[in-house]
Amino acid sequence: MKTAIATHDNDTITIRGRNLVEELIGKVTFTEMAFLQIRGRMPTATEKAIWDMVLVTLMEHGFTPSVIATRMIAMSSPEASQSAVAAGILAVGSQFVGTTELAAELLEKLVSDPEGIEAAALRTAKEYRAAKRALPGFGHHLHKPDDPRTPRIFEVAHEAGVPGQHIEALQILSKHVDAVSGRHITINATGAIAAVLCEIETPPQLMRGLSVISRAAGLVGHIEEERAHPTGRGLWDLVEHSVEYTEQL
Amino acid sequence: MKTAIATHDNDTITIRGRNLVEELIGKVTFTEMAFLQIRGRMPTATEKAIWDMVLVTLMEHGFTPSVIATRMIAMSSPEASQSAVAAGILAVGSQFVGTTELAAELLEKLVSDPEGIEAAALRTAKEYRAAKRALPGFGHHLHKPDDPRTPRIFEVAHEAGVPGQHIEALQILSKHVDAVSGRHITINATGAIAAVLCEIETPPQLMRGLSVISRAAGLVGHIEEERAHPTGRGLWDLVEHSVEYTEQL
Amino acid sequence: MKTAIATHDNDTITIRGRNLVEELIGKVTFTEMAFLQIRGRMPTATEKAIWDMVLVTLMEHGFTPSVIATRMIAMSSPEASQSAVAAGILAVGSQFVGTTELAAELLEKLVSDPEGIEAAALRTAKEYRAAKRALPGFGHHLHKPDDPRTPRIFEVAHEAGVPGQHIEALQILSKHVDAVSGRHITINATGAIAAVLCEIETPPQLMRGLSVISRAAGLVGHIEEERAHPTGRGLWDLVEHSVEYTEQL
């Protein structure tokens, strides 16, 4: 059994081949350290900018299922705030964040399609339309006609110097989706994040990990607010009075 | 029920009074965003430097109980990497990270003691010695005579411009601990982190939250390595062959 | 490192000294098996009756914080129902279930008080009254004047043949609590369960474990209902529209 992450002896702690005390503490940011830990090397300026942007974008989304779970546990087990974070993190699953992975896989297919991106995008738009399936990375229940985050995410990525092929593929797909649907369907932030992470060659399975890291920080904010200004008892009462009992469902 | 964290409408997402798209994405780092989310305002340069340092220091410690738990879940439920992070985070409890909170509370008492820090530190050293209790923030089973992280943590904190009173209190306590014990006992990284977080007026209950955030990133690194270069089956075999069955314990 | 729980070889699986295939499968109930697993021996008829009663009583309490957390995770990660159970279990902490442990510790003190139960109970009632602290095991926000479960729990315990001393201590304490308070305060189900578990010499730290087992079954019921008849999206909308954003809290 082997690891390339870390080792230590009496005097030295080594992480990814670097001396923690001499090369990392006080010299790198959290984002650089996380990239080093997860990817095994220091990020380029482009990669660092993308990670910071993605981690900033994903952190907070209001009273989502994840936050509600966290606050329920924070009110029940205030002595164990790690439990409240853990509960909220368990919401990072197929329904909300898993779509980033699916969007990324879709984009990878488009850019490597032997018929070219245009043809592949048109075919994909038609296939999903015919199957009446939701296309990962498209649509938003609230932000209509457009998700305000998407153009900003693309803008920052271009400024950071990404090659741009996956962003372009997503935009071409968007063009065909609109044409095939006969109406404008927004590229949502999930789709935009998938594209910019693909730009820096992030494996899809890591995208969920980035969400978890960012959400952990978001949830710590909610736990602290819940401690100081509790909503838990109010939410509990609200729910209890809103769910009706029936003999048979 | 009220929140001061976030709100949104059709076009705008507001977090802590700031426009996510215009003021945050592409303009702040993860660490600044996390500080804003948790503390409700942007950090000063000093606060940002301390958070980055603390988050960098806490991220990785080798195959700890937290990492072992995470890898066991990653091998069992590879389709749900959020579960593996959640399991590892649950190790952030009284035995390893809780000592940061205890060390912070101790330092707060020292700096506010009406008899002055010197007298309070001597009294504290004697009390713990008499009770044969471990003093939070002191001692390390591996790093002897000194934890290499501690002086670096203090150095970075001073460079970042902290007032210095809590660091000084910890150093005075250290002097008396050595004198009362008749031998040198190192200030460990946990104690040093407690001191520098106290320097920027971090409430003790938030220290656990910072650990959770940093550990989340550390654990994502282990999950990715476990996926690519599994150790889980080997660790399982190792454990199974090392624990002996007996009729009665 | 040793264990007295289980071992196996090619042909035989042994749990707590018993052959799983020949002595346990098809011959014992879940409750007997759980008792064997946790306590290291088969239960008496009394112990079995008490465990069944406790596990039955604790299983379901409506849309509690635990259930809300579970349903939020079930809607987010339907592919990982174990995560939804885990999230709900994390609610078994100091605020709701921890009081069983505290009530048990209080009863143990009463029955071993050198001045006798009557004197100890009166003193305890006065102390809590003077300190205006809630007495573990007393009071219920809904079931007034009396928690309907309490007399039934005592009745079943007596029928099962418990010695009765801890139940009596709780009833004596109740008498003094009413007298000192000048009004009737119910013995709640938590208090009653603490008493009957003390009757069969259950260590307080195990009481939380019994809650977790019983709640796990309760939560599986909610996950299945959530899958077939979802409430999650409705609860999310409800919460989101009920929490008001404010610049400052």
Added chain:
Amino acid sequence: MKTAIATHDNDTITIRGRNLVEELIGKVTFTEMAFLQIRGRMPTATEKAIWDMVLVTLMEHGFTPSVIATRMIAMSSPEASQSAVAAGILAVGSQFVGTTELAAELLEKLVSDPEGIEAAALRTAKEYRAAKRALPGFGHHLHKPDDPRTPRIFEVAHEAGVPGQHIEALQILSKHVDAVSGRHITINATGAIAAVLCEIETPPQLMRGLSVISRAAGLVGHIEEERAHPTGRGLWDLVEHSVEYTEQL
């Protein structure tokens, strides 16, 4: 939003249409109550026997990844034993328990195949053989040539009065698997459990829930042993000394 699980008023607690105090406490076992909670009605004698058997069989398997995770968290956060159970439960995923669901789906296909079970079983055995895929419910790394639990599980199920069609389908499949493989491959306990749960019309997605309930009890036993006779520090040392650091993997 509606629920058919539970309701309560000042005097009465109703679960699945039954009065908790009058009809359930002291009158039903844990297994009956769990069945009522999850399936919405009281079990028949057959269903009760099957659930007890399955819950007994799944409870304990030695120092598995699930148990190792639980013990790591128990040593780290002994004040929060619910966290240790939650961590271990997160191991109930695709690799170990998910195979029950897959085996159940396979058996459902066999019994409803228009060509009949014999033909479908032969075809299935050949398909898996050709694809060199592991067949869910077959094979065991330790119990060779036969898993000792399997015949006992079938025997108890027949005694309990199940119709027998799914068990028979699994046995027919086994016959063809052996013939096609040219050697005997055992039906493992997972396969046997899938078959007997199919016999009582258990939806596959519930099988994971039953595992979680049973494992919760198993894990509570390990937490209690870990508290009284710790192995955690020893396991940690063992692991740390067995994983070798390398610059590159």
